[in-house]
Amino acid sequence: MLSIQTLIRTACEKYTSLLILTVATIIALKLITLAPPLLLGTIIDTLQGDRNPASSTLLALTTGLIVAGCIHAIITPLQLHALSKLVQSIIMNASIEWITELIGKEFSLFNSWRIGHFIKSIERGITAHEQLLTFIVTIALPVLLEFIVVGGAFIYIGDSEIFLSMTAFGIIYLAVTHQIIKWRRRHIDAVNEQEDELSAHLYNTLNAGKTIKLESAIPTALHPLNAAFGRYADAAVTTASSGGLLSAAKILFVSLSTGGLLYWGVLDQLSGHPSISVGQLVAIFSIAGSYLLSISTLTEGYRVLDQFLADQRQFQGLLSLPDFDRSNRLAWVDFQRSSVLELGPCEVAGTEPLRLSIKRPLAFVQGQSVAVTGPSGAGKTTFLEVLAGLDASKRDQLSIDSVPVSLLSGQAHLDALRYCPQQPRFLEGSFEQSVLFGGSASPILSRAIRQLELDEIVTTRQVSENASNISGGEAKRLSLLRLINKPGKFNMFDEPSASIEPRLTTPLWDLLFDVFAGQGLICVTHDVDHLHRFDRVIVMHDGAIVEDGPWRDLIDRPAIRLLVDEIRMQN
Template sequence: NFFGTRKVGEIISRFMDASKVRDAISGATLTIMIDTLMAVVGAIILYIQNATLFAIALIIAFLYGVIVFAFNKSIKKVNQEQMEQNAQLTSYLVESLNGIETIKSFNAEQEASLKTESKFIKLLRSVFKGGLIDNVRSSITSFVALTGGVVILWVGAWNVIQGKMTVGQLITFNALLAYFLDPISNLINLQPMMQTAVVASDRLGEIFDLELEIKDHEKGKIRPKDLKGDIVIKNIDFRYGTRALVLKDLSLTIKQGEKIALVGESGSGKTTLVKLLMNFYPWEKGDITIKGYNVKDIDLEFLRERISYISQDIFMFSGTIRENLCLGRTDIEMDEIIDACKMAQAHDFINKLPLRYETYLEENAANLSGGQKQRLAIARAILKKPDIFIMDEATSNLDSISEKAIERTIEEVCKGVTTIIIAHRLSTIKRCDRIYVMEDGRIIEMGTHKELMEKKGIYYELWKEQLPDYDDQTNPDDGEQANHDNFFFPAIPQLYSQTLAASAEGAVTVENKEGRQDK
């Protein structure tokens, strides 16, 4: 919830605010100690010298305090504005850099530049406003100090005329006055820095005060031997924040070792459901149990250790291919890595790279294609040797040949492993033991491929959309083959129909590869 509802730039900005707290602590601690001590000692000496003039000095110090109190709220408010504007600017810069290809492809450089400039101008206005407030505060402080000095000299001169003190005592008092008022002035000048630190610590506190995902009592939760058992989802309700329900009273049972598929339109709740299996979010109502254990009672680290999840948004870190494949584990041998990559059809392209498994990947593997990233993600998931295997559009960027090879590999690797597949390409899931069709957060159909096709419901319609040539007498395997043929040779059906039309009028002559004329 935390990372899903906040921009990356905003989070970065909040942690950058920590430097302001550090600067305040390192810059103010010594000043506060020394200046406070000097002000106390100076006050004692001035009181001994002349109590009347010291009373005037105390009035000046009191006015300093009034100034601090008067500007406290305005300085705090402008600091909050500055940090919020800086967070918005940082967020947009991060967003623009991540989407630079999209910006360029739509010729939106000027629009992005104007938005950046607008946010930067807002930040500058906040900075100028803060500078103006600080200048006004400093000017009033200086005016009070100068006026107070004149008043002390005037009262002192009157006392000299009256014979109540000597000229030397007046000069001494005026000289010592700086050792009392200057430290107080220094303490007042710390106000902007301290207010900035207070606002920064408040922003950081909003993060630190959040409830930890892995709590202290997590260590006392269940850590079973494995998670090889039935998955039972019963009457689950879930929503993101205050939005409408994404999952509505959803129930299903997945037998241990079963291979099931979740299909349906985008936004029907398929990905959300598998994320709840990994306890990414708390749900409102219902229960999810694995092997008879409630997911909420299972140790979170153990739960995610026994589940391999390949998300539709694959992420690779800056680092070597080997480091990315061994993510979260340090006990993997090189032979295991190579075997997993061979299973995921990744070994061949890795061998063609300059440093093979030590090849350095750029940010989010920008130097790899989408299909190559998916193969690495599949290899990384295989290396976990999980009890539950979840694939969320894990082969969507692969060519048909690689996809078929990986399907066969997964069937071998996942023998006895509960497998959940989310797919929009229906040809990839027809061999599943059970298929669940989701719509608007509910399961509306379930069964094998054959059962659902015979039912002629939503699944049948989805299949017909992807394979328009499918009919009731068509074998599903034939339909799938036709789909792949159409994928590689989209002009064949049209050419075939044209040929039939032409053959009605007479023989069609074509030239074969050897150059002979065939009819």
């Protein structure tokens, strides 16, 4: 997570010329805004002081006033362009960095994240940084510059006491505002929490939108969402009302300070020996007014800063979650030609019975093909994910050629243990992008594409978002290509033949046995008709391994026959 200092350092080091241009345009704007009140004051004094003022002088002063307005109009878009370019460049790079970091988190987190909630937190984290940078460059820095410029102007006019009194009053105002902002923080947190909740409900509801409509269940489905809208509205009202106090403080500050200033000016004029002319009074009043407004804008910036810190804390929480690839792991290991994957006794807890309970050590030889079967909910996917090293808490018990997987770098781990989940997932775009995720095609791929009858899709189509333009069976077949294209030492498929039409089931298994002959092939499958083709079959029930051996040795056992009947019925 980027701290405020890092944001500022990035602006100074990487975007120096943009920063200089932004600051220069801001200074120019501040200086040019001083011109109209000073010129106006001079015009008034010239008109008042001289019975026959030179018309050329007055016309020159008036022209100066108009020219100042024109310069102001020219610099403003330039300043906005430089500012937004600076802020957006920094935020874009930071956002890319954050998302890369989040994608690199542990596998298990991807199951637990509530996507809508998560998206909202990221969005708010990014917006907070954007607002903070804008605040620093457009408010904090200009107010500092204005302090110097206005201070100089008042000293020049000879009224430094007025300037000091205004500044002291501004400091009191900021202190009061600080107390209000501190008191308001819990309301802000509450509204943020409700906003995240709302986003989570919205995502879930829209995700299930098609089914909700099919079941005519809109009122039921919208109930939690509507309740979330209600809670958000309540929290938003409280926050907005508490924000009213800040507005009241601002109005009080501006009216008391400008009123006080005018009071002093009027008394000065009435004294008989005024220390300043009417024109100077107009100029002072105008410059001081904009200075006081800038001080009140500072509080708005402070409110944003406070919000930023809250969003930063939440975002920091996400970024501090454990990474999959930690440093000091072995980037490269000289594995044996035919490796052995071993898993020690371990358990994965869940609802009773245990999701997985491995009582004895297991070994998988690379040349072996292994099927994992059992009824639905037996723990097959849980087991396969442990074997693929996706469960961080079991990586110490998992080893390849006696090297614990926990010691391997992320890349070495994922190159050795390849895993194809049950649910096909794609990126959007061309075949290489969407299916191979940017990888290049190996020589074996064209044969696999032909055998799985995917030629037409691969050559003519682009996979759309959510793969909505291809069928479920096509998606499943396409998803298998990744491991075929880039096999590892052990290749694990979760239900490779699920959703595949019966006509293509045998060619699919033929392909897998052919491509992965002599390499580790481990498949979770309900496809009992093809179990005899595997060297070894592991049968699971209630999270435990109940049988393990060649299918021909297992098939005649009465318990296995019963399980096979159960699996066939579920198919």
